[in-house]
Structure formats: structure tokens, C-alpha cells
Amino acid sequence: MTGPLETVQEVLSTEGLIELQREADRVYVDPALMEYAVRLATATRSPGSHGMPELERYITYGASPALQST
Numbered sequence: 001m002t003g004p005l006e007t008v009q010e011v012l013s014t015e016g017l018i019e020l021q022r023e024a025d026r027v028y029v030d031p032a033l034m035e036y037a038v039r040l041a042t043a044t045r046s047p048g049s050h051g052m053p054e055l056e057r058y059i060t061y062g063a064s065p066a067l068q069s070t
Helices: 014-025 031-045 053-058
Strands: none
8 A cells, every 4th residue: 555645746847837837927918807806806705895795604715816926
């Protein structure tokens, strides 16, 4: 019997991940779309504050927008 860590396989190397991040940085995303995504994620954290109090009982944590480093 093998332990869980013995069956873990590398899916993507660190270098591969960095290259994918570079490629993603080259894709244009309209600022309005980014703002919408952040507002949507924020609304999942406090739906009552965004006119959807009936959803609060279904949401434990909500989404969290990742901060982009520049």
C-alpha cells in the first residue's frame, strides 16, 4: 500500500507555471470586466448588502478576489 504523498505526480513544473502566467498577462481584459468580476465576488461575501438577503443562508464564505501584484 502506498501513502498519499507517494502517488502525487507533478502536473506542471514551476517554469511551466511561470510561462503560463506570462502568457496570461498578455491577454487584454477590459477594466470594466475586471471591476464586474470583483463586484460579483464581493457580493458573494455579503449578499444582503447587495440586495440579495435571501441568499445569505446558502453562502458560508463566498468568493475572494485575488489581489493582483504589479
